[in-house]
Amino acid sequence: MIIDTFFTTIKNNKAQVGIGTLIIFISMVLIAAVAASVLLQTSGTLQQKSQATGKEASKEVSSNLMIEDVVGIRSKNSSLDMSASIDMLEIVLTLNTASAPVNLEQVILSITDGSTTNDLVYAGNTRSKAPEFGIDASMSGFGSVAVTNRQLLATGNTTLAASSGNVTLVNSRSYFTVDKIRDEDSSFQQSNPTMTTGDYVIIYASTASLSTVSTGYTTLKDANVSSSLKSTGLNILPRSPLIIVLTPEAGASATVNIIMPSTYGAQEMMQLFP
Known part of the structure; x- marks a missing residue:
């Protein structure tokens, strides 16, 4: 089947x-x-x-600073009796085109003579030199009058009261002062030293040597220093090197390297750069 x-x-x-x-x-x-x-x-x-x-x-x-000019100034008693060293620097400062604003309170100015370096802050800076938080560390007597600020810079001390004890700063070794040349937008004030594009200012830095202080000169630029200059530890003599560095809070530093002239002759003020 x-x-x-x-x-x-x-x-x-x-x-x-x-x-x-x-x-x-x-x-x-x-x-x-x-x-x-x-x-x-x-x-x-x-x-x-x-x-x-x-x-x-x-x-x-x-944010770029530009150093336009550097002028050296000697202390004097008369036009024939002047210091052998440079005792103050005038640094003309501006900003590069289209630069962001720069607050000079946050700028560090370093000056070196080959053996000594002073790191300076703006005289109205309340924080950088403070030994403790909350202490006003601006230069004693700092105000809006430029010539008074220069006089205090070259001759004064600043005492800061701290809980661990008073701290005394020599102004000439700690601070620099600033005076404006051109400020079309009124951005620069001594209490708010902000630079914008197009502004020109002069930075003043004391460089008085121990020899100058011991000699007892009476005049530095337009300030009466009354034989009371304070030594900065620098000694800017003929043929010596000089390095200036400006370091902002942000942006590139501005640096100038100078070899001093072979003689200062009878000049009270000398163009050192450019």
């Missing part, structure tokens, strides 16, 4: 959705949501950091 066998294949396109499949599906959705959230947060953080870095980089590039 012959039996015919016939096989039929039944196609079933319907899938069974159970609780396990649902759990897997929900898990995948949650994982995708968490991953998207992390990516968004990370991209936002990176964007903020890149913007901050870009701003800092722009500030570093654009």
Whole structure:
């Protein structure tokens, strides 16, 4: 007997959705949501950091001081009786084109004669020289009159009261003063010494030597120093080196390297740079 066998294949396109499949599906959705959230947060953080870095980089590039002139001044008793060393510097300062504003309170002026270096801050700076937080460390007697500031710079001391004991600073070794030449937008004030593009100011820094102080000269530029000059520890004699560095809070430093003339002759004021 012959039996015919016939096989039929039944196609079933319907899938069974159970609780396990649902759990897997929900898990995948949650994982995708968490991953998207992390990516968004990370991209936002990176964007903020890149913007901050870009701003800092722009500030570093654009905030540039320019030293236009440096003039040396000698102390004197008369036109025939003058110091053998340079006892004050006039540094004419401006900003590069399109530079960001620069606050001179945050500028450090370093002066080196080859053996001694003085790091000076603006005379109205209340914080940099403070021995403790909250103490006003500006130069004693500092005000709005430029010639008075120069006189105090060359002859005075500043005493700061601290809990651990008083600290006395020699003004000529600690501070510099500034007077404006051109300030069309009135951005520069002694209480807020901010420079903007186009401004010109003069920085005054004392460089009186021990020899000058012991001799007892009476006049320095237009200030009556009454034989009371304070030594800066510098000794800027003929043929000696002089390095001036201005370092702002942000941006490039301005540096001038000078070899002093072979003789000062009978000149009270000498062009040292350019």
